[in-house]
Amino acid sequence: MSYSVGYLGPRGTFTSMAVDALFKGEKHMPYQTIPDCFDAVKFGHVKYVVVPLENTLEGTVNLTLDYLIESKQLKIVSEIVVPIRQHFMVHKENALRWQDTDVIYSHPHALAQCHQFLTQDMRQVKKEMYNSTGAAAQFVSEHPEQLIGAIANEKAAETYDLAIIKRDIHDIANNHTRFVVLHKNDTALRSNNLPVKGFKTTFMIALPTDHAGALHQVLSAFAWRRINLSKIESRPMKTALGQYYFLIDIEQKMDDILIPNTIQELEAIGCQVEVLGSYPYYHVTEVLHDV
């Protein structure tokens, strides 16, 4: 295996910023889509992959969560939260004509994070979804003959030599995305250079059918042990309407007693419980500086 880390590429995505922060000096391999990232680690082309899981403004990246639910052999081994600053950029040859832009490309999450800018300043411009912010920037750089723009980060503008027209166009300043590192076994991945902010464990829980108050019982199994939940979310099981998995994050790492006992209690009421990972989390504090 020549590459150790795969990620949602190309260079210049926010995901590549997460990779740079966690895996300094390792060989990285960009993949075009989130499913490609999952396949790369499943089939052993890379040891780890980094994919986006959740954003402050847009919530969960459903594609990642659905693949995580499906890929039971993969575990979350680390998490990193990255500040997200979105900028509007065009090809340098079109910088003076940016007001004539016909189409703006970006990842659907990035477009959604810039709703106010797109509806107020760019109302007439067509919006097109792309696989990632970096790929949108690359596409713009390859098509100077078209009056198109991208929403992406500063690194993408540098990498693809684009002109930033408007900075910080995301709706709220406190915009962050949570990325997870996936691996074939559950050995937690520690960063060599970032301080650990804390630990989490993620569960996937299927409730027993026709059991009144089952979710209440699940929550109370955590509550009476004073285990702090940092997230709860449901995703359809895709088997029938009304059937869901509950994804629960707790602010605690796997231990020998408390968590195994919680799982036992959940199984005793008929729940199916999978631990999707028990891992350290990190924050990137510095935002890419202005040029």
Ligand SMILES: O=C(O)C(=O)C[C@]1(C(=O)O)C=C[C@@H](O)C=C1
């Ligand atoms: O990594 C990127 O640049 C992406 O395009 C993906 C993604 C996402 O899926 O949330 C990552 C971070 C930002 O929230 C916007 C887009």
